[in-house]
Amino acid sequence: MxxxxxxxxxxxxxxxxxxxxxxxxxxxxxxxxxxxxxxxxxxxxxxxxxxxxxxxxxxxxxxxxxxxxxxxxxxxxxxxxxxxxxxxxxxxxxxxxxxxxxxxxxxxxxxxxxxxxxxxxxxxxxxxxxxxxxxxxxxxxxxxxxxxxxxxxxxxxxxxxxxxxxxxxxxxxxxxxxxxxVDHERLEALYAEAQTQRVAAEQASRAKSAFLAVTSHEVRTPLNAVLGLAEALRREPLTPAQHELNDGVLASGAMLLRLLNAVLDMSRIEADQATAQIEAFDLEAKLRSITSIWTPRAAETGVTLAFRLEGANGPTAIRSDVGRLEQTLVNLISNGIKFTPSGGRVCVRAVLSEERLRLEVLDDGPGVPDDARERIFKPFEQTEIGRDAGGAGLGLAICSGNIRLLGGDIGVDCDPSDRNRFWLECPVEVVAHETPEDALEATGRETVGLRVLAAEDNPANRRVLQVLLAPAGVEMRFAEDGVEAVEAALSQPFDLVLMDANMPRMDGVEALRRIRASGGAVAATPVFMLTANAFAEDVERYLAAGADGVLTKPIQLPELFAVLADCGDRATAAQRDAA
CATH class of the missing domain: 3.30.450.40 (GAF domain)
Known part of the structure; x- marks a missing residue:
């Protein structure tokens, strides 16, 4: 028991x-x-x-x-x-x-x-x-x-x-x-750090966006004057040599504008949201323009730069992203000239078929080793020769991104004569393309007598508008700030208002709102923003304030004259209804 x-x-x-x-x-x-x-x-x-x-x-x-x-x-x-x-x-x-x-x-x-x-x-x-x-x-x-x-x-x-x-x-x-x-505390600490980094990244992104916006405006404003005045000069009775020099200014300015657009597109590229801007252009004219711009640089280094187009039996107008093709070809030509010794040759060869374009840049440089031919198209990857020549190792990576965005491919090899050859291929559409001497004539519509109010604080840009629109026969009135623009719009009728965004005393958006709020016929006047601030969020803001559309600086004549022609049609219809 x-x-x-x-x-x-x-x-x-x-x-x-x-x-x-x-x-x-x-x-x-x-x-x-x-x-x-x-x-x-x-x-x-x-x-x-x-x-x-x-x-x-x-x-x-x-x-x-x-x-x-x-x-x-x-x-x-x-x-x-x-x-x-x-x-x-x-x-x-x-x-x-x-x-x-x-x-x-x-x-x-x-x-x-x-x-x-x-x-x-x-x-x-x-x-x-x-x-x-x-x-x-x-x-x-x-x-x-x-x-x-x-x-x-x-x-x-x-x-x-x-x-x-x-x-x-x-x-x-x-x-x-x-x-x-402990893990929870660590996760909370990591989360707090991530939040801090997110806030810092957002602040950096806002700072970058603000910087790009300021850069865009500050560069586009003088570039608008350069290209606008050069375009007006093209219509003057110049000698052939003067025309050639002026065409060089226009071509270089257009290239600078496309480069600026590529820089401003960086945020979309980083977010994998970039899209190709497809338009029609004359391939042969574009390639000749690019090689002519780089010919003096090649001559300075003792290199011969040549160009030939094969496979084109007629007009060479195609549809593709001219900016990305140009940026890629410029980079390849620049590298070819840089690595080719004095006395050597760089040749640009284009082969155009009905649905595909192949561009080649052949040079007499040392070439790319077999084990580096894929690696050099990645960011910050360079050959030993490339590092010695300087650069950040981004150029070919940008080229690769451009061509892949177009659905094509890019690479490097040797041609049958053992010359170094960079090449790219991408799909294109061959189109019938006319290049009229004057964008206004291309519309085929009447603009004489249109009353246009242009709000612009920059004297050079006012002069550009004056000389560009003179052949259209419009009646121009200028306002130097938003206050003057509103007063002018209320004082007499206009067929079109071109409104700058950044102006003293009152900006263009506020002036637009006051015009829309005035009521009557004034409120219905077509208003197009004409501005260097043309980010997507800026465009949304302008349209929300009542703008009929947005024209960017530097001024694209076909777009501007298309707006004038539409206003002319509207004015003609109004007169017909009144009769």
């Missing part, structure tokens, strides 16, 4: 500690209840717990602060609190090393008990300890003491093995919670 009673008590002890383990949030709380329950069950004098510092099982066991005992054992408690134990050292270290409970019958005769003197002075003679196990890993050691020697209790030791597994689950749960908390 006594054995059955003790067995029931041991089961009750295990259940008590299992319940405490399941309900405890921290190991200290579970260990405290376990110490009380075990001391009450065994009648032993005191007990305490050693754990790993910061839950790191590769460090020493240190005192946890969880203690059960009377004041007479205070000196032993303080000594235990000051000590740590390595694997195999002392009673805690032996339990750690073996992973099993350990019994010391008489501390005085134990050869591995560093606290023997203070234990004996405190009246402690026997000890046992057992591990809180996480699988086979020791998570903590619980240590108990008695005031007289005692032989091992095998039944108790087996019971403690069960209790150790229960307490180990508390340690494991606590460690997992600690790790989760």
């Amino acid at each position: 006594r054995d059955l009673y003790r067995q029931q008590q041991r089961l009750g002890l295990v259940e008590t500690i299992a319940t405490a383990s399941n309900l405890s949030d921290t190991p200290e709380a579970a260990f405290g209840m376990a110490l009380d329950a075990i001391c009450d069950f065994t009648g032993w004098s005191s007990g305490h717990v050693y754990m790993f510092a910061d839950d790191a099982p590769d460090g020493d066991l240190v005192w946890s602060g969880v203690w059960r005992g009377e004041d007479q054992f205070a000196a032993f408690r303080e000594a235990s609190a000051r000590m740590s134990f390595a694997r195999g050292v002392g009673l805690p270290g032996r339990v750690w090393e073996s992973g099993r409970a350990c019994w010391v019958e008489d501390i005085e005769r134990d050869l591995n008990f560093p606290r023997v003197r203070v234990a004996l002075d405190s009246g402690l003679r026997a000890a046992f300890a057992f591990p809180a196990l996480i699988g086979e890993e020791v998570g903590a050691v619980l240590e108990f003491f008695l005031h007289h020697p005692a032989p091992p209790d095998e039944e108790l030791l087996r019971t403690l093995d069960q209790i150790g597994g229960q307490l180990g689950r508390v340690v494991e749960r606590y460690r997992n919670a600690r790790r989760a908390a």
